[in-house]
Amino acid sequence: MSFGSGRFTTDSAAEGLVAYLRTSPSPFHAVASSLSMLVEAGFTPLDERDAWPSEPGRYVTTRGGSLVAWSTERVLTRPFDGSGGGADDGDAGGERGAVAFRVVGAHTDSPNLRIKPRPDHERVGWQLLGVEPYGGLLLNSWLDRDLGLSGRVAVREADGSVGERLFAVDEPLLRVSQLAIHLDRSTNDALTLNKQLHMEPSWALSQAPLFVEWLAEQVRVEPVDVLSWDAMTHDVQPAARTGLHREFVAGARMDNLATSYAATQALIDAVERPAPEGEVPLVPLIALFDHEEIGSMSERGAFSNLLPTIFERIISTLGGGRDDVHRAMAHTVIASGDMAHATHPNYADRHEPAHHIAMNGGPVLKINTNLRYATDSVGAAHFAAACREAGVPMQEFVVRSDLPCGSTVGPMTAALTGATTVDFGAPTLSMHSARELVGAADQAMYGAALAAFLAPGRD
Ligand code: ZN
Secondary structure, three states, X not given: OEEOOOOEEHHHHHXXXXXXXXXXXXXXXXXXXXXXXXXXXXXXXXXXXXXXXXXXXXXXXXXXXXXXXXXXXXOOOOOOOOOOOOOOOOOOOOOOOOOEEEEEEEEOOOOEEEEEEEEEEEEOOEEEEEEEEEOOOOHHHHEOOOEEEEEEEEEEOOOOOEEEEEEEEEEEEEXXXXXXXXXXXXXXXXXXXXXXXXXXXXXXXXXXXXXXXXXXXXXXXXXXXXXXXXXXXXXXXXXXXXXXXXXXXXXXXXXXXXXXXXXXXXXXXXXXXXXXXXXXXXXXXXXXXXXXXXXXXXXOOOOOOXXXXXXXXXXXXXXXXXXXXXXXXXXXXXXXXOOEEXXXXXXXXXXXOOOOOOOOOOOEEEOOOOOOOOOOHHHHHHHXXXXXXXOOOOEEEXXXXXXXXXXXXXXXXXXXXXXXXXXXXXXXXXXXXXXXXXXXXHHHHHHHHHHHHXXXXXX
């Protein structure tokens, strides 16, 4: 099956997702994966420490495990100087705000087990590593899996400065072994896992190096030069097409790398298509945030100044001032993407009966009247229009009224920017498990819908 006038096919989207997941075991690696796709598509990396070029173009910048990419190619050179180079719909430059943004947001982090600062210890002859659960993981899903290690290491460089190295070891180094049923007959009725006591992975019986020594070897420095780390575990079993007709993709970190991948693909697709005559200059932009699973409150999470700062800098490079930023926000639309719960066949009663979400049934609009999701009717209309333009069906999710609703970065992004915001996702089972399930056709529909949202009217 294909969508978006044939540009997004089920096979290429599903296989692209499998490959993206493989190269993205940590948020830092997800950023690197998207960055390399974007650079290949002609995006120029910008450093936040530098002055940014005033020429319109395709740009990308990163802040740790977060990435923002955009294209100002469709914007005329000096849209804010009153020379008529602004909106091409007859407005003189700046009369109704000369540019606006179309934004797709997502997150790069996923629940996992992260290595503590002093992880090494031994118990009854086993060498164990101390870990701290990150985010709301389904602890049981991490048992009896072959775990590798990845992340970022802060090292002392030869000149005394602090440098960063990424590392990823896709080998079965670690395992959190489950207790045999003979030693706890109640397990199938009431499994209890203590995060401190029961989740420590073992990695050797004897003579294990100190973790810092092992890590130093991975990034080719002396142990004394390893200053700190963001190191985490991942299941080394690769993602795969599954199901009788291979209609699913099973794998780790679908929440939310399926969205991060679709967003990256959609931006690349959007910038390749010609703009229609007379289009108001819309700047397509994607923002992939770290730290969503732990509340987004950090220097690079969705609650940070990352997105507002970049809006301001883009407007500034185009010659606009602060007022132009606020005017741009007034006609910007943000789509905040995070995976959605598909209706589970074994637990159908946990879902709102009039709003079942079908796997491979298309992108999901997320609605909550108490605004755990940011969607309102105007935002919803923009997303529905994108799905219609891409030729994909759209589903609507609401949680049962007697269950609490999860949340996303949508409401905080709406509050920080003042832009119309809509929350959406793609159908998923087993969310926050070490191995989640999505639909193969959904992935293609997702990419096509996001491309139409980022650059409406170009099909
Ligand atoms: Zn998520």
